[in-house]
């Protein structure tokens with residue numbers, strides 16, 4: 470299975486884009502909420518502090534009224550006044566005007582209000598700047614006990630601002646925490662939502678290069694269907710081109726077989742002509758070359774057949790019987806090399822489903838290799854066993870070096886030191902193709918005889934249990 474490509478930093482990802490588009494509205498909502506909370510908090514702090522100012526104004530009015538009633542002069546430095554207007558955080562100012570508009574006590578900068586701004590008996594408020602700082606002023610004009618008297622109390626806005634900030638923080642901090650906590654949750658949600666994409670990736674990358682069948686569209690989300698359909702369309706076209714190529718190779722190999730057969734017959738005839746001995750070595754070399762070419766063409770044809778889609782018909786057969794039969798066919802070849810070719814298998818049948826012609830071709834190639842690479846007088850053992858059905862060939866040859874193992878199934882690959890033996894390098898490619906068609910696997914390793922061990926194992930339940 471191919472791995473997903475390494476992700477580079479800063480590369481756009483769907484997860485990041487979705488996360489961004491989901492978080493952006495949340496942040497905008499937080500900003501709007503912050504602004505309205507700020508306004509509300511200011512309003513609340515203003516109202517709360519205005520009430521305090523109003524209380525002080527009322528108390529000051531009581532004090533002025535009782536002082537004047539007892540016919541005492543109004544002393545701005547009096548303890549009561551300093552207690553009333555004293556505050557640890559804010560600076561407070563006051564002013565007391567009598568009915569004629571004369572300042573009796575307090576700060577002259579707190580000017581008496583024009584009559585049209587008075588809303589007696591209610592306290593009126595306004596903002597002004599004193600000593601370079603904004604102050605909030607409460608003005609109370611008395612119309613009952615002391616007609617025309619005006620009491621003003623003003624304070625800087627430190628407490629108000631603190632209160633507003635406190636209220637703002639109380640609302641905004643929990644909201645920001647909720648948004649921060651929701652990011653991993655959103656991330657998780659997006660990952661879950663994008664899971665079908667990952668499934669599709671696995672479906673595609675889990676395929677072999679030869680599998681050009683359409684990708685199943687079941688369980689594919691509607692948004693991905695156009696992509697999958699386009700991909701299936703491409704696979705279909707690609708498959709058609711590939712089949713056309715295979716047909717061409719099969720046809721070409723088939724066409725070449727006839728002139729080769731004629732050539733072989735002609736060479737045999739020339740070799741049998743004992744009257745002309747001088748050309749015999751040339752004919753012998755020609756015969757060897759034609760035999761190699763015939764073998765190559767035969768292998769090409771077998772490979773084309775094993776890859777062709779036309780041979781998909783599978784039928785039940787007995788693996789043990791076929792293996793015994795194929796091994797028997799190689800007894801004369803084994804005898805020529807004085808190789809002890811044996812067969813081990815159970816008496817009972819090993820039922821499998823498949824294309825018996827292709828499976829025979831695969832077996833022939835494995836036994837042929839073993840006989841080819843085993844030394845003169847060596848041993849080759851073909852065997853079958855059930856559960857799961859396996860056909861194995863072990864030999865006493867040189868074996869396959871570990872470095873060669875990943876390469877031997879490639880087409881036309883022949884190990885460097887196998888050049889002494891004849892071969893086209895297509896045998897194991899045919900075996901692997903046949904295995905793929907049967908849901909089987911071919912493995913190569915070391916045999917107990919000291920050489921190579923090849924196993925052809927049927928793994929697909931449907932194939933191995935007819």
Ligand SMILES: Nc1ncnc2c1ncn2[C@@H]1O[C@H](COP(=O)(O)OP(=O)(O)OP(=O)(O)O)[C@@H](O)[C@H]1O
Nearest residue numbers: 838839842877883884887892893894895896897921
């Ligand atoms: N039993 C074996 N012992 C040692 N090496 C082997 C054995 N079988 C295969 N190989 C190695 O794997 C290579 C590929 O084998 P493969 O059957 O594909 O090609 P070939 O036998 O050289 O040619 P062909 O089978 O087409 O005539 C061989 O050339 C050889 O190096």
Ligand SMILES: [Mg+2]
Nearest residue numbers: 834838896897
């Ligand atoms: Mg071979």
